[in-house]
Amino acid sequence: MTWNSYHRRGEVLAAVAATADARRDGLLPTDVAGVAETFRDDLxxxxxxxxxxxxxxxxxxxRELSGQPLDLEAAVVAAWVATAGDLAGVRMVLDRAMTEGAGEExxxxxxxAVTKERLVLAAMAGRSSFDDAASAAVGAAIEDRARATLAAEAAAPPRVGAHAAGPRPTLLDRLRAALAA
Structure with a gap:
């Protein structure tokens, strides 16, 4: 792959992700300009x-673990929820492909990919090692918690007041601010 084709692939992929996010229908956006020329197939x-x-x-x-090292699982859940917010359309495409099937391959x-992701979730939450036989189940439980958190946040009314512009500071953030003062 040449330098130009590498960058072109990145640009087309960004356009596909933006289209998936805008549509939020879970369909793989194969109609985006450049997809047919850049990617071999839907797979x-x-x-x-x-x-x-x-x-x-x-x-x-x-990033979450560096700012919230005392509760590893909460940090991993927060990271999953934030990523699902950033890439909502991509998450919908992946979820739809998993539930409806996208072909044998x-x-x-x-x-x-899901199994490996769950192993990472479990390990980064401090709940198991990467090669533990039960890690995938632990990671699935963490993913379920993240999905429930995401659904609860989506159903909750928008926050108003002092913290509406951003996330609430963590205990560690408040301690750092107090020490700096």
Whole structure:
């Protein structure tokens, strides 16, 4: 892959993610300009979206853990929820492909990706090691908690008042501010 084709692929993938987010119908946006020329097939595009999701989630988990090290599982849940907010359309495409099936090869690829994601969730939450046989089940429970949190946040009325513009400061943030003062 040349430098230009690498950048073109990134641009088209960004357009696909933006289209998925705008539509929020869970359908793989194969009608975006450049998709047919840039991706081999739907599986290639779906795999690229899965990688985008995983990469964003891993970065968000790292960021959350650096700011909230006392409750690892809460940080991992918060990272999953925030990533699902950032990539809502992508998450819908991946979820729809998982529930409705996207073909034998895509189902196998997504199954492997989900299992690996759940292993990461469990390990980063401090609940198991990466090679623990029960890690995927623990990770699935953490994912379920994150999905429930996301659904509750979506159903809750918007916040008003002092913290409406951003997230509430954590205890660690407040302690840092007090020490700095």
């Amino acid at each position: 290639d595009l779906l795999g690229a979206l899965q990688l985008r999701w995983h990469t964003r989630l891993a970065g968000r988990i790292d 895509a189902d196998r690829m997504l199954g492997i």
